[in-house]
Amino acid sequence: MDCTQIRDAFVSGARPEAQAREHLASCPQCRELFERDAELGRNLAAQTTRPLPSSDDLFEQIEGKLARETGPRAWLRSRPSPLRFTLLLLPLLLVLLAGGLLGQRADLEHYPMQRVALLLCVYFLAIALAFGKQLSESPRGHALGDYVGLLAFALAVPALAAFAPATEVSRRIESSGAFGCFGYGALLTLPIALLLWALDRDDRPSLRTVCLSAAALGLSANLLLELHCGNGDWAHVLGGHASLGVAWLVAWAVTRRLSRARGRP
Amino acid sequence: MAAYIAGDKAAFRELFRRYTPLLLRAMARDLRSPEEANDLVQQTFLHLHRSRLDFEPGRKLKPWIFTIALNLKREYFRRSKRRHETSLDDDRVAEPFEGPRGQERSDASRETARALSALPAEHREVIELHWFGGLSFPEVAEALGSTVAAVKVRAHRGYVALRARLGDDAPVPHGIHEGKPSIEGSK
Numbered sequence A: 001m002d003c004t005q006i007r008d009a010f011v012s013g014a015r016p017e018a019q020a021r022e023h024l025a026s027c028p029q030c031r032e033l034f035e036r037d038a039e040l041g042r043n044l045a046a047q048t049t050r051p052l053p054s055s056d057d058l059f060e061q062i063e064g065k066l067a068r069e070t071g072p073r074a075w076l077r078s079r080p081s082p083l084r085f086t087l088l089l090l091p092l093l094l095v096l097l098a099g100g101l102l103g104q105r106a107d108l109e110h111y112p113m114q115r116v117a118l119l120l121c122v123y124f125l126a127i128a129l130a131f132g133k134q135l136s137e138s139p140r141g142h143a144l145g146d147y148v149g150l151l152a153f154a155l156a157v158p159a160l161a162a163f164a165p166a167t168e169v170s171r172r173i174e175s176s177g178a179f180g181c182f183g184y185g186a187l188l189t190l191p192i193a194l195l196l197w198a199l200d201r202d203d204r205p206s207l208r209t210v211c212l213s214a215a216a217l218g219l220s221a222n223l224l225l226e227l228h229c230g231n232g233d234w235a236h237v238l239g240g241h242a243s244l245g246v247a248w249l250v251a252w253a254v255t256r257r258l259s260r261a262r263g264r265p
Numbered sequence B: 001m002a003a004y005i006a007g008d009k010a011a012f013r014e015l016f017r018r019y020t021p022l023l024l025r026a027m028a029r030d031l032r033s034p035e036e037a038n039d040l041v042q043q044t045f046l047h048l049h050r051s052r053l054d055f056e057p058g059r060k061l062k063p064w065i066f067t068i069a070l071n072l073k074r075e076y077f078r079r080s081k082r083r084h085e086t087s088l089d090d091d092r093v094a095e096p097f098e099g100p101r102g103q104e105r106s107d108a109s110r111e112t113a114r115a116l117s118a119l120p121a122e123h124r125e126v127i128e129l130h131w132f133g134g135l136s137f138p139e140v141a142e143a144l145g146s147t148v149a150a151v152k153v154r155a156h157r158g159y160v161a162l163r164a165r166l167g168d169d170a171p172v173p174h175g176i177h178e179g180k181p182s183i184e185g186s187k
Helices: A003-012 A017-026 A028-047 A058-067 A072-077 A081-102 A113-135 A145-161 A168-172 A178-199 A207-228 A234-263 B009-030 B034-050 B061-080 B088-092 B099-117 B121-131 B137-144 B148-166
Strands: none
Touching: A003 A017, A003 A028, A003 B121, A017 A028, A028 B099, A028 B121, A028 B148, A058 B009, A058 B034, A072 A081, A072 A178, A081 A113, A081 A178, A081 A207, A113 A145, A113 A178, A113 A207, A145 A207, A145 A234, A178 A207, A178 A234, A207 A234, A207 B061, B009 B034, B009 B061, B009 B099, B009 B121, B034 B061, B061 B137, B099 B121, B099 B148, B121 B137, B121 B148, B137 B148
16 A cells, blocks of 8 residues: 555545555655544545536637637747757857847957857857746746755856956957947847747746746857957946847836736726 | 647546646645636646647656646746735635534644645645646656655655644544544554
8 A cells, every 4th residue: 555545545545454554654644644543534535525616618719728828939939859959959059140240340360269168159159048937837836945046156256247358459459349249249140039929838938947048148148249349348248248238128028017907807 | 648639638537627627736735716626726727728838748748737837826926926825725615514523624624724725835836746646656756757655755744743732732623534434552
C-alpha cells in the first residue's frame, strides 16, 4: 500500500487496515491522517465530494477558441519549444551579424577584442537564458527572483558600462548622437520583439513575460550598439544605449496593461 | 494524448472529460467565482493545445497538465495582486447537508476549508494536488518541479499545521463514509 492508496481508501470509504499498518510504520505524513480517529483523513476526504462550479458550456467555449487558432502566430506558438527557441535565437544572430557588419563602430579594429568577445558572450548567454525561461513549459514556482534578477542584470550592466574607462581611440571618436543610437537599437530589435510576441503561448502577457522580454531585448539592443557605436561618453551611453532596456520594459508593460484592459469584462 | 496530437478531436473531448473535474477541484478553491475557475480551466486547455507538440510520448499527462494549470494560476494571482481573500470555498461550504448530522459535516467541511486556505502556499499546493487533483506524490513532485522527498516533507508539515489549526474543538464529520479507515494503534 502507498500514500495514494491510503488517500483513495479515505475517499471511497474502504478499510485499508492490515496493509495500511505496514505503510504507516514508514510514512509519517500518512500517520498524521490517522491521528485522532482519522479525523484529518476523513475531513480531507469530505472536501473531495463537494460540488464543483458548473462547466456546462465550457467545452463549447474551448472548442470555439481552438477553432480560431489559425494563422502564422498559431502555427509559431504551437511549435515544439526547442524549435521556438531556435526560431528566436537565429534571427537575433542574423541581426547581430548584419548590424555588426553594416553599422560597424569606427574604432573596432583598435578595440581590445578580448573585451568585445567577453561582452558578447556574457550578454548573449543572458539573452539565451531569458529566451529559454520565457519559452519553457517547466514549473515556474512562486519566486519572482528568477526573472526579476535577469531584468536587474539587463538594466544595470549597460548602465554601469557607461562609467567604464574609455579607450584612447574611443575618446577621439565622433559618432551619431544618443537619439540616433537609440533609434538604431530599437529598430533592429523590433523584429525580435515581434517574433517573441508571436512565439509566446500566453494570451495575456504575464509579469514574467514583461521582465524576461525587456531583459532579452534590452541586452540585444546594447549588444548591437556595442558593435555599432564607439562613443564612450557616459551621458551618450546612458541616454542612447542603456535606456533601451527601460524603453522595452515600458513597451511590454503597456502591452500587458492594454491586454488586461481588453480582457476585462 | 497521442491520438489528440495526431488530430483526433474525440480524444480532446475525452481529455476534457477526464481532467476538467480534477482541475476544477484542485485549482478552483482559491478563486472568487465559478467564472474565474472556468476561465482558468479554459486557459489550461488552450495552453495544452498550443504546447501539445512538446509532450513527450511515454510521459505522464496528468502532472504535465497540472504544471500548465499551476503556472497559469500563479500568474493569475500575480496579475490580480491577491490570493483568495474570498474563495469559492466560503460559498460552497455554506451549502447545507440535510439533518443535524449534516450540519455537523458542514461545519467540519467549512473548518477544514478555512484551515486549508490559511496554510502557506507551498504546503497547501501539495495537499490540494494530492487530495483533489488525484496526483500521487511522485506526480505532484513532477508537476511542481520538485523531488518526491521534498513534496512529502511539505505534505507532512501541511498535515501537522492543518491538525493544529483544526484543533480539539473542530467538529469531526462522523459517518461520512460507511467504512471509514481506522488503524488500531496508530494514534
